[in-house]
Amino acid sequence: MSKLAIIGGTGLSKLVNLERVRKRVVKTPYGEPSSPITFGELNGVDIVFMARHGYGHNIPPHRINYRANMWALKEVGVTDVVAIAAVGGINRSMPPASLVLPDQLIDYTWGRASTYFEDDLEHVTHIDFTTPYSVELRKKIKRAMYKAEIAVFDKAVYACMQGPRLETAAEIIKLERDGCDLVGMTGMPEAALARELALNYACCALVVNWAAGLEGGEISMRDIEGHAEAGMIKVEHLLKVLVYEMKVDE
Template identity: 60%
Template sequence: MLAIIGGSGLTQLSTLEITHREVVRTPYGEPSGALTFGELSCTPVVFLARHGYGHTIPPHQVNYRANLWALKQVKASAVVSVASVGGIRTDFAPGTLVIPHQIIDYTWGRKSTFFEGAEESVRHIDFTEPYDAKLRQRLLAAAAAAGEHVFDGGVYAATQGPRLETAAEINRLERDGADLVGMTGMPEAALARELELPYAALSVVANYAAGRSASEHAIQFDSIELVLQEAMIRVRCVLEHLCKA
């Protein structure tokens, strides 16, 4: 069963034929909300809104451990993350879809491992390639089948939020090699790896990152909403073809 975690702009899957919802308890507290079960293109799917179904949970307060644990508990076989990002690269314009291949983590203070505490021994995971290669290829194939152009690869910078970055911070991220900037990519990807859940991301560029727009000095939030509304139609199409494969 495929799990889909929706971020800003995807608090529900309108094409999901819902069968039931389930509240899942975890040793790590409450997930962002009840899990929504159903079928997408005749394939079993479980959906979770990362920020809650009313979009009330900021990025730094998402209970990433509870979310991933709950999905593992209900027998999810893989996780696709959908999230909005800012485009640092000039060709990552608003509305662009990207399947990133690498992560740089700038977050702090988040619960980032299941292996801690007096009763847990320290364990290390190989995180050389943070996204599952086979799941990434499935996403790329689904996008091609849907006729949707996506960029294959990009370095995702995970920042703390909830505020957006300064222009100087974006300059720093670019010097570090980042192509995209978002607030929810970590520790989500690492926790999925700890649980041995194949994990990949479909990033939606909602806006140019700070200081990257040629026409505006400040980010216009009204235009972000319009971009996300259009882009999420394409995202749903890609997900439907992913489930058909």
């Protein structure tokens, strides 16, 4: 039986409609996770929730302890992870408030602890990362999007930048030339660590702004917050449908 975890990013520090809530602090060999793990019921289904930036949203992307986060989820029996992420839109067909299921990513980050396979190894270990997101979990999310009557964008390349600053207009031009459709700051090493732990992992990206330079002028944090708030209504609706569909499949 699968056990679903939802990782909440910017705009989703908690699930409003989560019931029968209890929290547990999980210690890991890699230090403290971003937050205690929350157990509860969503639409009558048991799930696990973690706040990627902490419940006070005070951990910047480059300081998140990704290894501890993913290890803690594995430790409590999670098998499937849906990672909610706020992103900037590069592809003009994916406007703010869109939900996007990226199928590929490019990692532009640096200096982050990005693997479990580095110390005291019996042999060097490589993971296949040709397809960085779980094909089967993406299918389930896509089906739930259709049932929730949410527009489906399921072909996109996610560019993971270092942060915490936003990008320059020239960087976005480069990312577009590289074939990127979305730009965020938390997609890696989260996805790779999930693969190393044999977790089924998929990203559900919420576009909260046009990327730098596409609209002219500065990016407004007020606009980002507004799009995030509107988009999270879709996210919560999607998750309710998803957990029910996954329960039915079992």
